[in-house]
Amino acid sequence: MSLLEMNNIVKCFGPVKALDGVSITLEAGEVLSLCGENGSGKSTLMKVLCGIYPDGDYQGTIHYKGQQIRPTGIADTEALGIAIIHQELTLVKELSILENLFLGAELTKYGFMDFELMHYEAEILLKKVKLNVSPETKVGDLGVGQQQLVEIAKALSKNAKLLVLDEPTAPLTESETQILLDLVMELRETGVSCIYISHKLGEVKAISDHICVIRDGKHIGTRAASEMTTDDIITMMVGRAMTQLFPREEHDIGDVVLEVKNVNAWDKANSSIPKVKNASFSLKKGEILGVSGLVGAGRTELMECLYGCYLGKYSGEFYLEGKALAINSSKDALQLGIAMVPEDRKRHGIIPIMGVGENITLAGIDQFQKFGLLDDSKEASAILDSIDKLTVKTPNAELPIKNLSGGNQQKAILARFLMVSPEVLILDEPTRGIDVGAKYEIYKLMFQLVKKGISIIMISSELPEVLGISDRVLVMHEGVIKGDLINQNLTQEIVMDCALSEGAVA
Ligand SMILES: Nc1ncnc2c1ncn2[C@@H]1O[C@H](COP(=O)(O)OP(=O)(O)OP(=O)(O)O)[C@@H](O)[C@H]1O
Ligand SMILES: [Mg+2]
Structure with a gap:
C-alpha cells in the first residue's frame, strides 16, 4: 500500500486548466520531486493535496494510507500528519520564533501557557535545523534563509509523516541548503516521506528517489532519479533539449x-x-x-x-x-x-491584489502620463510587450498578481524595474x-x-x-x-x- 496516491487530478481556474489529469504515487520513506516550468501546476497540485482547494474544487481522487481523503483545509491534512511548507513564507514577522512555532498549538500546564517548556522545545527544534539563534528573536529580524529554517522547524514540531517542501531552498545559501537536504535525508531514514519542489535540478537529482515532471498541467512522466540526468529533466520540462x-x-x-x-x-x-x-x-x-x-x-x-x-x-x-x-x-x-529589484519580492515587491499589469507599470507610470493624463493604450501596449518579453504566464494583464505562480510573479517585478530604464x-x-x-x-x-x-x-x-x-x-x-x-x-x-x-x- 502506498502512502499517498493522487489520481487523475484536474483543477481549473476559470478558463485556465492548471492541472490536467496529474497522478502521483508516494511510498513511505520516499522522496519524490516535482519538476516543471513556472506555472506548470506544481504548487496547485500541493494545494489540492492539503485542502486549500477542497473536494469539489477539483476532480480526481486522493488516497492516503489506503483511505480516500477529502481534506477541506490545512487542519485536516495536519491531523493526518502531512505538513506543507509553502513557496510563500507564512510566518508572522512581528512575533518571535517561539510564538510562531507554537502559534495555535501552545503548550500549556494547568491551563496556563508553559513558556519554559515551549522555550525548551523550541531550542531543541532550532538545534535540529541548525539555527543558532534565541527562540525569543523576532522573525522579522531574521534573514529570509533563516526564516525558511524556522518554517521547517515548525513542520518538524508537528511530527509529520509526509513533508511537502515547495521551493524550500530558493532563499537559502549553500550551507543552509545543505542543512536542509541533510534533514530531508535524515527524516527519510526514519520513514518520513517528502514531496520536494525545486528549480535547482542538481539538488533534485541528489535527494530524490523518483522525479515527476509536469508541463502545462500535464503529467509528462515519473522516473527513478538514478536513471535521469539533469539534461533529461530539462528536456522533459521544456519539451526540447537546451544546449x-x-x-x-x-x-x-x-x-x-x-x-x-x-x-x-x-x-x-x-x-x-x-x-x-x-x-x-x-x-x-x-x-x-x-x-x-x-x-x-x-x-x-x-x-x-x-x-x-x-x-x-x-x-x-x-x-x-x-x-x-x-x-x-x-x-x-x-x-x-538607480533601480533595485529586491531579494524578498514578497515583502518589498508585489502588491498582491493589484493586476499583473498595474504591478508592472507601478514604478514607471510617469512615462505614460501626458499633460497629467494617463495614456491608457500606450500603457496597455507596454504591459503586453513586457509580459511577452519576459514570458510572464498569465491569462491577462488584469488578473490579480497573487494568482500567478511564484516564478511568474518574480518575472513581473523584474519587468517593472526594466520599464524605468x-x-x-x-x-x-x-x-x-x-x-x-x-x-x-x-x-x-x-x-x-x-x-x-x-x-x-x-x-x-x-x-x-x-x-x-x-x-x-x-x-x-x-x-x-x-x-x-x-x-x-x-x-x-x-x-x-x-x-x-x-x-x-x-
Ligand atoms: N488562484 C488562481 N487564479 C487563477 N489562476 C491561478 C491561480 N492559482 C494558480 N493559477 C494558475 O495556475 C497555473 C499553475 O500555477 P502554479 O502556482 O501551480 O505553478 P507552479 O508550477 O507552482 O510554478 P512556479 O514554479 O512558478 O512556482 C498558473 O498558470 C497560474 O497562473
Ligand atoms: Mg509554485
Whole structure:
C-alpha cells in the first residue's frame, strides 16, 4: 500500500486548466520531486493535496494510507500528519520564533501557557535545523534563509509523516541548503516521506528517489532519479533539449559610471554589529558586475545603502558619472537612475491584489502620463510587450498578481524595474525560483540591457550563474569585499577560496 496516491487530478481556474489529469504515487520513506516550468501546476497540485482547494474544487481522487481523503483545509491534512511548507513564507514577522512555532498549538500546564517548556522545545527544534539563534528573536529580524529554517522547524514540531517542501531552498545559501537536504535525508531514514519542489535540478537529482515532471498541467512522466540526468529533466520540462544555459553575448564596456566608497553599515536591530565594513567598488558602463558570497555576507545591505533603502545606520559616498549623490530614499535613487529589484519580492515587491499589469507599470507610470493624463493604450501596449518579453504566464494583464505562480510573479517585478530604464540596475537574486527556460530569457534580457549601455549589479548565490553571466565578480565575506576579479578563467574554487582567504585580493 502506498502512502499517498493522487489520481487523475484536474483543477481549473476559470478558463485556465492548471492541472490536467496529474497522478502521483508516494511510498513511505520516499522522496519524490516535482519538476516543471513556472506555472506548470506544481504548487496547485500541493494545494489540492492539503485542502486549500477542497473536494469539489477539483476532480480526481486522493488516497492516503489506503483511505480516500477529502481534506477541506490545512487542519485536516495536519491531523493526518502531512505538513506543507509553502513557496510563500507564512510566518508572522512581528512575533518571535517561539510564538510562531507554537502559534495555535501552545503548550500549556494547568491551563496556563508553559513558556519554559515551549522555550525548551523550541531550542531543541532550532538545534535540529541548525539555527543558532534565541527562540525569543523576532522573525522579522531574521534573514529570509533563516526564516525558511524556522518554517521547517515548525513542520518538524508537528511530527509529520509526509513533508511537502515547495521551493524550500530558493532563499537559502549553500550551507543552509545543505542543512536542509541533510534533514530531508535524515527524516527519510526514519520513514518520513517528502514531496520536494525545486528549480535547482542538481539538488533534485541528489535527494530524490523518483522525479515527476509536469508541463502545462500535464503529467509528462515519473522516473527513478538514478536513471535521469539533469539534461533529461530539462528536456522533459521544456519539451526540447537546451544546449546552453548561459547565453553570453559580446558587449562593449565603457568608463566607470558608478563609484561607491567606504560604505559601512550596522545591523538594523543592533547598531554595534557591523554588517558592511569599509566597502568600495566601481561599476563601468555596460558592465555586468556579479556579487558573490554567502547569505549574510552583507551584499544586500551594501546595495540597499546605495539604493537608499537600508533601514539601519550606515555611511558612505556614492558618485554617478563623477557627481556626488545624495540618496535618502529609493525614490531619490530611482530619480537619479538607480533601480533595485529586491531579494524578498514578497515583502518589498508585489502588491498582491493589484493586476499583473498595474504591478508592472507601478514604478514607471510617469512615462505614460501626458499633460497629467494617463495614456491608457500606450500603457496597455507596454504591459503586453513586457509580459511577452519576459514570458510572464498569465491569462491577462488584469488578473490579480497573487494568482500567478511564484516564478511568474518574480518575472513581473523584474519587468517593472526594466520599464524605468535605469542607468544602474541592481538585481538581488534575479533568478531565484525561476525555471531554467525563463532564466535563459532573463539572462538574454540582461545582455540586451548592457548593450544599450545600462550597467548591472547582480547579487547571486549561484556561482554557476555568477560565472556564466558576469564581466567582473565581487566576492564578499562577512561584510568585507574580499575580491574584485575579472571573470576570465575564473572558477568556483577561486571564488570560494577568495571568500575564505585572509586579507583582500584584487
Ligand atoms: N488562484 C488562481 N487564479 C487563477 N489562476 C491561478 C491561480 N492559482 C494558480 N493559477 C494558475 O495556475 C497555473 C499553475 O500555477 P502554479 O502556482 O501551480 O505553478 P507552479 O508550477 O507552482 O510554478 P512556479 O514554479 O512558478 O512556482 C498558473 O498558470 C497560474 O497562473
Ligand atoms: Mg509554485
